[in-house]
Amino acid sequence: MPKNFKNDTVVYQIxxxxxxxxxxxxxxxxxxxxxxxxxxxxxxxxxxxxxxVYKSPDDDNGYDISDYKAIQPRFGTMxxxxxxxxxxxxxxxxxxxxxxINHTSDEHEWFKRALQGEEKYRNYYIIREGKxxxxxxxxxxxxxxxxxxxxxxxxxxxxxLHLFSKKQxxxxxxxxxxxxxxxxxxxxxxxxxxxxxxxxxINVIYKNTLDDGKPRLILTGQEHYLSTEGCHExxxxxxxRCLEPYAAWAVGETVFVDLERxxxxxxxxxxxxxxxxxxxHMECDQVIVKWFKCGLNRKKLMKTLTKWQTGLDWNAVxxxxxxxxxxxxxxxxxxxxxxxxxxxxxxxxxxxxxxxYVYEGQEIGMTNxxxxxxxxxxxxESHNIYAIAKKLPLTNKxxxxxxxxxxxxxxxxxxxWTAGENAGFTAGIPWLKVNGNHxxxxxxxxxxxxxxxxxxxxxxxVLRKEHPVLKDGKFIPLYEDGRIYAYIRELDxxxxxxxxxxxxxxxKLPKKLxxxxxxxxxxxxxxxxxxxxxxxxxxxxx
Ligand code: TEU
Numbered sequence: 280m281p282k283n284f285k286n287d288t289v290v291y292q293i294x295x296x297x298x299x300x301x302x303x304x305x306x307x308x309x310x311x312x313x314x315x316x317x318x319x320x321x322x323x324x325x326x327x328x329x330x331x332v333y334k335s336p337d338d339d340n341g342y343d344i345s346d347y348k349a350i351q352p353r354f355g356t357m358x359x360x361x362x363x364x365x366x367x368x369x370x371x372x373x374x375x376x377x378x379x380i381n382h383t384s385d386e387h388e389w390f391k392r393a394l395q396g397e398e399k400y401r402n403y404y405i406i407r408e409g410k411x412x413x414x415x416x417x418x419x420x421x422x423x424x425x426x427x428x429x430x431x432x433x434x435x436x437x438x439x440l441h442l443f444s445k446k447q448x449x450x451x452x453x454x455x456x457x458x459x460x461x462x463x464x465x466x467x468x469x470x471x472x473x474x475x476x477x478x479x480x481i482n483v484i485y486k487n488t489l490d491d492g493k494p495r496l497i498l499t500g501q502e503h504y505l506s507t508e509g510c511h512e513x514x515x516x517x518x519x520r521c522l523e524p525y526a527a528w529a530v531g532e533t534v535f536v537d538l539e540r541x542x543x544x545x546x547x548x549x550x551x552x553x554x555x556x557x558x559x560h561m562e563c564d565q566v567i568v569k570w571f572k573c574g575l576n577r578k579k580l581m582k583t584l585t586k587w588q589t590g591l592d593w594n595a596v597x598x599x600x601x602x603x604x605x606x607x608x609x610x611x612x613x614x615x616x617x618x619x620x621x622x623x624x625x626x627x628x629x630x631x632x633x634x635x636y637v638y639e640g641q642e643i644g645m646t647n648x649x650x651x652x653x654x655x656x657x658x659x660e661s662h663n664i665y666a667i668a669k670k671l672p673l674t675n676k677x678x679x680x681x682x683x684x685x686x687x688x689x690x691x692x693x694x695x696w697t698a699g700e701n702a703g704f705t706a707g708i709p710w711l712k713v714n715g716n717h718x719x720x721x722x723x724x725x726x727x728x729x730x731x732x733x734x735x736x737x738x739x740x741v742l743r744k745e746h747p748v749l750k751d752g753k754f755i756p757l758y759e760d761g762r763i764y765a766y767i768r769e770l771d772x773x774x775x776x777x778x779x780x781x782x783x784x785x786x787k788l789p790k791k792l793x794x795x796x797x798x799x800x801x802x803x804x805x806x807x808x809x810x811x812x813x814x815x816x817x818x819x820x821x
Contacts, residue, residue, distance in 0.1 A: 280526050285553060285593055286750040289740055290375070290636045291324040294601045295332050295354055296340060297693045298639055300705035307693070307704070309355035309363050318722065320370040322642060323740035327367060328375040328477050328530075330601055332360065336386050338446035339659055340601075340691075342377075342479065343384035347464040364472045373474030375530070380461050381484045382447040389460075390448055394432055403457055404448050405440035406431060407489060416440075418491045419500030422480075424663045427500075442483060442504075444659055452485045452513060465521040475528035478552070482533040482544060485509035497568050498535075506533070506540045514544070514551035528553045530595050530634075538590040545593065554595040554634060559583050561598075564609050570664050572684045574611050577781050578761035584631070588754040588766070594633030598624060599641050604689040608647035612783025612812070617644050617720075619813040622735040622802035623779055626815035629739040630768060630777045632754040639694050642736040643725050647689040648714055652679065655712050661686040695721040735802060742800055742817070748773045762786050763810065775799070776818040780810035796820040 281287075299311030309332065319327065331341035334349040341351065350360050367374055383390060392400040407416040409428075416438055421427035428438040429445040440449045450457050465476070485507045492500030514531075522529055531552040533544055537559075545555045560583045564575035587594055598606040606624060607613045613620035621644030628635045650656055653665055661682050668678045683689075688711060695717040697703030702717035714720070725733035743749045752770035759765070763786055764779040776794060780786050787809045796818040798806055803814050810816070 280528055280553075283751070284528065285634050287744075288326050288634045289324045289743070290326045290328050290634060291319055291322060292328045292330070292600060292636055292638045294330045294639060294691060296710060297691050297704070299694060299696070300707065300709075303705060303707040304353065305705050305707040305710045306353045308353065309350070309359040313359070313363055313366050316366050316370055316372070320372060322637070322737055323744065324637065325371055326373045326375055326474060328636070329377060331377045331379060336384055336446065338384070338444050342379050343382070343386075343444065343447045344379055345384040345386040346388070347383075348467050361471060368472065374472075375475045375477055375528075376468055376473050377479060378465070378476040378529075379479040380450065381480045382441065382443060382449045385446045385448055399456070402454050403451055403460075405451050405486065405489070406437055407440070409436045409438055417489055417500065418494065419503075420492075420495070420498040422498070423660050424667055440486075440489070442480075449486075450484070452509065458513060458516065462517065462521055465517065466525075469521065469525040469527055473527070475522070475530075475553075478529055478531045480534055481514070481531040481552070482506040482510055482536060482540070485513060501535065505535055506544065511543065511549070511551060515549070518550050531555045534558060538587070541587075541591055545591070554593055556595050556597060556600075557587060557591075560587065561603060570668075570681060570685050572609075572681075575609050576761075577611075578759070580781075581759035581761065581764045584764070585756045585759060585766070588632055589756060594631070595636060596628055596631045596633040597636040597638070598628065599638035599690060600636070601638070601690055602687050604685065605641075605645060605647045607644060608689065610781065610813075614646070616783055616813045617646065618732050619802055619811075620644075621732045623781070623813045623815040625732075625736045625739040626777065626800070626802065626817065627779060629743045630749055630775070630817060632752070632768070635740075635743070637736070638690065640690075642733055643695065643720055643722055644732040645692075645695060645720060646714065646716065647683070648686070648692040648712065649716070650683055650686070650688070650712065653682065656682060656686055656688050657711055658686055658688045658691070661688060697721050697723045738800065746775065748775055758789065758792055760789075763788070763792065765792055774820055776816075776820055778810065778814075778816045778818065780812065780814045783812045785812060786810050794818060794820050 296307045298307040299315050300307050301310040332354045333344045334346035334351050335341045335344050350357055364374055389400050389403045393404050415428040419427050422443050431437040431439055441447050442449055483504050486504040487507050488503050529552050533555040536557050541555050541557050545552050563580040564572050566573050607620045665682055692714045693704035693709050695702040698718045698721050701709050702713045725731045748768050748770040752768040755767040757765040757767055762782045766777055768775045799817045799819055801816040803811050
């Protein structure tokens with residue numbers, strides 16, 4: 280890879296089932312994506328991260344893969360995929376695939392053969408005898424709040440480990456055959472021309488032991504598998520054997536990483552991942568676990584951003600993805616200032632140091648889904664949590680509120696292309712309810728507005744390209760008080776000052792921030808000594 284590719288990359292994430300449906304079955308598909316490539320190119324991005332399009336029984340929307348070398352028929356064919364690669368390439372866009380290798384689907388051939396008792400394939404998974412006298416093999420927790428052990432069908436006392444749903448058995452990364460299989464799969468896609476991989480929950484793949492873990496509120500046992508040396512070693516092998524020969528790159532989704540772990544996983548000299556998605560800044564509105572939300576603590580958000588900007592040389596900068604509620608729905612007061620807040624987020628994402636990731640719909644200011652009851656929610660995680668919450672002393676209303684604030688479906692509602700029926704996403708019945716606000720929030724109407732949200736996102740992407748200081752410059756923290764956030768980007772003596780008001784109230788600027796200069800870009804047109812609600816200014820000090 281060119282040394283500076285990270286600095287020049289701007290990623291657009293597509294959640295295929297929710298992006299664009301070409302054949303009226305209610306699910307987005309690859310031909311649908313192809314039909315929108317001109318739109319994606321018009322944003323100025325040069326990379327698409329495609330959430331899984333592999334064959335899958337869809338227990339976890341494709342993150343449970345039953346055939347790594349086939350396309351989910353609902354999404355199209357391998358020919359469609361090859362066409363996507365070629366058409367994207369013709370527009371200067373590379374495709375990054377989602378690589379889900381902590382687990383397969385229980386409908387994968389390997390698991391089926393394991394169930395039939397084939398020793399070779401039993402060794403692909405983590406299968407253990409239950410404790411003597413009955414009972415599961417250890418006390419670990421599970422990401423989807425299930426029991427992480429499921430009885431192996433047809434066996435008396437054997438269980439398989441699944442850190443996610445029971446249809447997602449974990450692979451046994453102690454087995455070199457598993458590594459060889461995954462290398463083969465990666466080469467298969469690299470040969471087809473993919474630019475790299477987004478590696479799903481990559482820092483949990485290698486379990487050191489299956490001993491009981493120290494009891495915790497969530498994910499007991501994590502000390503036995505988070506960012507283990509075995510995982511580092513596998514990543515180095517995958518880089519050397521698969522990524523490097525194809526000049527491909529990889530971003531890791533790394534859960535529960537602190538700065539030190541993130542550094543180890545993404546340090547250039549170690550040759551593992553190119554960058555990681557960390558989560559700490561996504562946790563500023565949670566009480567202990569993500570299912571209990573409080574008002575977002577802006578001070579904590581600012582502190583966390585500064586900590587990661589200064590503590591890690593290169594960040595994967597993101598505020599939304601298919602697992603997170605929409606960020607402008609999380610920002611207190613932003614509902615009333617949807618446009619200003621979305622533009623401010625464009626300012627933040629494009630001026631922080633790191634590779635920016637834009638999630639589909641973020642560029643038009645899409646908000647959380649408007650679900651009315653559980654029958655409208657699809658996500659397995661939300662349903663599991665809802666069931667567990669029945670045991671808590673909560674009213675039905677409070678329980679559902681908890682889901683509406685946290686559900687991953689919030690970001691999975693269909694892309695809003697038009698104000699028309701089903702937001703122009705499908706001619707059929709959408710797999711997940713379209714947000715009612717598509718009559719106002721949609722691409723078509725944004726495309727007609729010079730001063731709109733979409734136009735602002737595009738402008739910020741261009742600006743980032745035009746100013747090497749925004750791509751390559753140092754991040755220098757300047758000010759954070761929970762309302763105002765300010766930093767400087769600096770390169771070869773050139774400085775740009777980024778100023779944000781993260782509240783719904785106008786604020787006065789402290790003396791320190793009254794810096795004369797030219798406003799290069801802002802989401803407001805008038806400027807004085809203060810900042811309007813959710814105002815963003817990028818200033819070239821004179
Ligand atoms: O997510 C892993 C993960 O940690 C999330 O499920 C997490 O629990 C939460 O959603 C983030 O706050 C990845 C994928 O992104 C997700 O869609 C999959 O369900 C999961 O792995 C299993 O493959």
